[in-house]
Amino acid sequence: MPEMPEVEIIRRYLDKMAAGKKIMDLDIRLPRMIKWPDTEGFRALVTGRTIKAMNRRGKYLLLELDNGNEVVFHLRMTGRLVYEPTGKTSDSHARVIFHLQGGASLVYGDTRTLGTIHGIRPEERAMLKGLAEMGPEPLSAEFTAAYLYETASKRKVAIKSFLLNQKYIGGIGNIYADEALFLAGLHPLRPAQSLSREECGRLWESVNKVIAAGIEDGGTTFRDYQNGEGGQGNHQEHLYxxxxxxxxxxxxxRPIERITVGGRGTHFCPQCQEAE
Structure with a gap:
């Protein structure tokens, strides 16, 4: 699943290329990708509106329209949103195509159709629970070492599971949780509440470091992730x-080991990340 760095890379490119362009028409090839409203309601919501900006919250892409409404994309495992300057696409799994003023298009493709698209008005944002209840993001002013310590100190779950809970921290996924824990020297099974203030400080620094590095490297591509141009990232070449x-x-x-924590495959070094 694309995580915060990958979604941010997509956001930056699409904001640069699509902002200011009007949505002239829609090609809805797979109606069930649109979860709200119904197909015709969605078409009426976006057609003729100008794209004001492409925003992001956690792993969500938020296409802001000129009347304050939004199209919310959650890419999940295999979703991708690509800007096509010619308006043509070779993506055989293109599900929804936004035809833009000037002949370009935004193409939402999804091989396994696990992603979602919502068209919402400002007062409807609360219906997207994952978006409405999301915690502060890495690299933000709200995400501080003090916040991390105060929140973790109340949780008995493994620190790996804590990092993946979007209610506590928005945007961290499996890849960057493992990387941050390695840099902080923390075993993924350590109870969150067992971390000292100093350890939380190290973890806060590590989370910010791996997220920033992922963005700088253009994201991590193993299978399906594509940036807004349809290209791949190269952060996978620098993973610890x-x-x-x-x-x-x-x-x-020492050989890297793999265990399961909270149902998620987890990689760590048994020497550099001691259990105590």
Missing amino acids: VYGRKGEPCRSCG
């Missing part, structure tokens, strides 16, 4: 532990 089971740790040389 994620996806490296059996390979030597970049710090100590």
Whole structure:
């Protein structure tokens, strides 16, 4: 699933290319991708409106229209949103196409159709519970070391599961949680409430560091992630532990191990990330 860095890369490109363009027409090839309102209501909501900006919250892309309404995309596992300057697409899994003024288009493609699209008015945002209840994001003023310590100190769950809970921190997924815990020297099974203030400070720094690095490297591509141009990221070439089971740790040389935490595959170094 694209995580915060990948979605931010998409947002930046689409904001640069699509902002200021009017949505002239829609090609809805798979109506069930649109979860709200119904197909005709969605068409009426967006057709003829000008794109004001492409925003982001956590892993959600928010296409802001000139009348304050939004199109909310949640890419999930295999969704992608690509700007096509010619208006044509070779994506055989294109599900919804936004035809823009000047001949370009925004193409939402989704191989496994797990993503969602909502057209909402400002007063309807609360219907998207994951968006409405999301915690502060890494790299934001609200996400502080003090916030991390105060929130984690009340939770008995494993710190890996804590990091993945979007109510506590918005935007962190499996890849960057593993990477942050490695840099902080924390075992993924440590109870969140067992972390000291100093350890939370290290984790706060590590979370911000791996998110910033992911953005700088254009995101992480293993299978399906594409940026707004349809290209791939290269952060996968710089990962410390994620996806490296059996390979030597970049710090100590001991083989990286993989366990399951909260149902999620988790990679860590048993020497650099001690349980206590």
